[in-house]
Amino acid sequence: MISKKEVEHVAQLARLGLSDNEIKEYQKELSQILDYIEKLGKADISDVIPTSHALEMKNVSRKDEPDLSSAETVKKLLEAAPDLEDNYIKVKSILK
């Protein structure tokens, strides 16, 4: 069983605000799921190369050029931000 402290640490890493009850609940549920996942330990993975992607692809790149035709989309993307000032997205101050 993973500890309450561990669950709190993971929640902090994930930037997820959880209540005490939720921490306890996830502690139980995550432990249960991880118990099931333990069976991976039995798989023979010696000398096996990991697959992170089903297709064997090399890096795909494009020219680094601004696409001026998308100005309208950019406007809409900015409008989706909860707090905006002069085309800048506002955040809480980071430096004290």
Added chain:
Amino acid sequence: MDITGLTINQIKKGLRNKDFSAVELCQCFLDGIKKKNKEIFAFLSVDEQGAILQAEKIDESISKNESLPSLAGVPCAIKDNILVEGLKCTAASKMLENYNAPYNATVVGKLKKEGCVILGKTNLDEFAMGSSTENSAFGPTKNPNDPSRVPGGSSGGSAAAVAADFAPFSLGSDTGGSIRLPASFCGVVGLKPTYGAVSRYGLIAFASSLDQIGPLARNIEDCQTIFNTIKGKDPLDSTSVEFPEKGKEDIKIENLRIGVPKEYFVEGIDPEVEKTIKEAILKYEKMGAKIEEISLPNTEYALAAYYIINPSEASANLARFDGIKYGFSEKNAKNLFEVYSKSRGKGFGKEVRRRIMLGTFALSSGYYDAYYLRSLKVRTLLKNDFENAFKKVDAIFTPISPVLPFKIGEKIEDPLSMYLVDIYTVSVNMAGLPALSLPVGKVGNLPVGLQIIGKPFQENNILEIGKRFYE
């Protein structure tokens, strides 16, 4: 005549012959939705005005005798994690409850270009995480075959919309079975394409190495038409590839070698489901196909590896929901950290938070090798299993689900039991293969789906194989 039951070809013919107008057709579907969506809850939102407007344009073209695009006037429904410009796209989450899509997904752009009329957006498990559509923040979708049961998930709204005749076809997305399971539970045809065959641009990212968009329809021909409309390389999705076009494949049933993996018929499968699937396989045997028992020896590890890779990728993808750029933002926060944690804590539902937790844990320092890296290696084993099997057979037949559509509420409190429903579908995503969910029978009034798995980019092959079932 009930025109909501027409196939795509019948719709095209009817419009051309002026048996009905595009607006009349569209209105019929909208009326049906109005009457029955309250009970089934397949749609989260219906764009009545927009749909009628699109249909009017088609009618105008018809009246002027202009040449029509290939799907002119054909109505459809789009899963609410795929962007349709100007419409809300919620991913069935409080996080995106008020989010308006700023652009079209590539697949939506293609459907619009061909003249499709978009009726509305369909319900799903929040961010496509689930197997029953009960994880929607706005309420569960009901199975049209039995409203006390789930439609499967996560594309439950898209499957139920087709099954309830709310739309002739719909789009869904499939990360570990999310098109195929609801297709099976609702008794419609669903196709999960090869990874890379269809652009994911404009699909709200869940687990990017597994996600694919695909069609759900009432019959294979319609499913095939839509697949061939949406496939292809897209400069906006660097993981999409050019679909290798071959001449029309003529499948000869008597030359067909069908593999049936023994690991898929073990304890845990409902005997009635097993019987229905075996009868379907027997039908192919009687038609002359060669049925071979095969082995996919690493099957027992598939689900465990999937439930590490999937939440790991999800936890990274969903980091973008930070209460700052778009989506739900908690106003009552003292500092930047609280903006993140409170917005995410309140905006995400239970299953989404569970997966973020699981994924963050698996990727965290000290656990990465034991969980994530090990799962990627198991993924290689799964891929090899299929490659070896396809040296001997042309297609692999399995059940879609070990169980019949279950009751609403039956599994929701036990996340692991819900995950186990995906046991026959996840390997396909891990290997990036195409697979079809085909309704092949019923137990009582509950449909059972056969899974037909093909080699990469052989969608049209498995669709042709599927057609033979109904001949």
